[in-house]
Amino acid sequence: MANSLRLYLACIKNTLEAAMCLQxxxxxxxxxxxxxxxxxxxxxxLLLNPVLICRNEAEKCLIETSINSLRISLKVKQADExxxxxxxxxxxxxxxxxxAFQVLRRKPVQGYDISFLITNYHCEEMQxxxxxxxxxxxxxxxxxxxxxxxEGISEHKRKTRCxxxxxxxxxxxxxxxxxxxxxxxxxWEIIETRKALSRTGPVDAxxxxxxxxxxxxxxx
Amino acid sequence: MxxxxxxxxxxxIIARIETKSRKIESLLKQYKHVxxxxxxxxxxxxxxxxxxxxxxxxxxxxxxxxxxxxxxxxLNALDAEYYDILMKYLYRGLSTGDRPTCDQCLKIHxxxxxxxxxxxxxxxxxxxxxxx
Numbered sequence: 567m568a569n570s571l572r573l574y575l576a577c578i579k580n581t582l583e584a585a586m587c588l589q590x591x592x593x594x595x596x597x598x599x600x601x602x603x604x605x606x607x608x609x610x611x612l613l614l615n616p617v618l619i620c621r622n623e624a625e626k627c628l629i630e631t632s633i634n635s636l637r638i639s640l641k642v643k644q645a646d647e648x649x650x651x652x653x654x655x656x657x658x659x660x661x662x663x664x665x666a667f668q669v670l671r672r673k674p675v676q677g678y679d680i681s682f683l684i685t686n687y688h689c690e691e692m693q694x695x696x697x698x699x700x701x702x703x704x705x706x707x708x709x710x711x712x713x714x715x716x717e718g719i720s721e722h723k724r725k726t727r728c729x730x731x732x733x734x735x736x737x738x739x740x741x742x743x744x745x746x747x748x749x750x751x752x753x754w755e756i757i758e759t760r761k762a763l764s765r766t767g768p769v770d771a772x773x774x775x776x777x778x779x780x781x782x783x784x785x786x
Numbered sequence: 787m788x789x790x791x792x793x794x795x796x797x798x799i800i801a802r803i804e805t806k807s808r809k810i811e812s813l814l815k816q817y818k819h820v821x822x823x824x825x826x827x828x829x830x831x832x833x834x835x836x837x838x839x840x841x842x843x844x845x846x847x848x849x850x851x852x853x854x855x856x857x858x859x860x861l862n863a864l865d866a867e868y869y870d871i872l873m874k875y876l877y878r879g880l881s882t883g884d885r886p887t888c889d890q891c892l893k894i895h896x897x898x899x900x901x902x903x904x905x906x907x908x909x910x911x912x913x914x915x916x917x918x
Contacts, residue, residue, distance in 0.1 A: 573892040584907035618881035
């Protein structure tokens with residue numbers, strides 16, 4: 567099992583090293599615009615073949631490259647419902663703070679759990695090798711944490727000899743996570759509304775009264 | 787022009803692939819795994835956009851790939867001109883998601899990258915005309 571993980575990560579690393587050849591390329595269609603071509607996919611000559619690397623039925627990694635950007639989408643295996651929920655919460659937590667990560671994409675690509683978007687600007691500011699190492703270490707850390715978490719749960723199962731108990735043990739953690747989530751959601755909403763306000767201004771600030779001329783004349 | 791050629795040749799290519807698969811079966815029975823793989827990779831239909839030819843050829847190559855146990859020996863015996871085509875088929879195998887195929891493809895991918903380098907991978911990514 568460990569060997570197949572090592573091979574999977576080695577394959578992804580080699581593919582990323584080959585695929586991360588990015589250069590600045592201003593948009594061809596619109597003047598003075600510079601867009602990541604892999605997201606828009608407007609011109610086929612700027613895109614390379616997308617590569618899908620599967621480790622098994624549940625885990626895969628999609629690497630799409632273009633001339634100035636590279637998108638990596640990962641799908642991790644989730645063994646049961648509990649893991650599904652935990653993974654979703656964790657990855658959502660990360661995605662909301664995508665600005666701090668710089669290379670993380672706010673929404674994962676359809677069908678995947680998490681996506682990275684690396685542009686030529688990232689390659690200019692940061693070292694290419696370190697970017698690749700970051701992504702590989704991210705995946706390794708995920709697997710290690712998952713295995714540790716599973717070990718903890720199965721350890722507990724053995725001690726109490728009851729399958730239901732892990733659920734109750736996790737309810738408290740779940741509750742505190744829910745509270746944190748609600749707080750995060752509210753924070754996020756506040757930030758987004760503030761941003762929206764700065765773009766458009768308060769929406770119902772100006773409400774002109776729809777009165778016709780006759781009414782005005784009647785009043786006077 | 788290219789479409790004309792394909793419509794006529796599609797049947798011919800599929801017939802060729804079938805004869806090839808019979809030859810490969812016989813080679814595999816004689817435990818000549820490297821020969822089988824070479825034969826499978828040789829007749830890769832270039833510039834056909836017909837999905838059936840590509841799938842038919844992929845099935846043949848897949849058969850030959852799964853039968854290989856000694857990867858280092860196989861790569862030693864394979865000529866350098868086949869590395870690119872083999873890499874393309876490896877990526878196709880990795881995209882299937884079938885566990886034994888993926889295991890085998892990942893093993894071969896690592897060894898092949900050591901030999902052929904990153905250029906081989908890059909040629910697979912950039913070649914949009916001769917896709918597998």
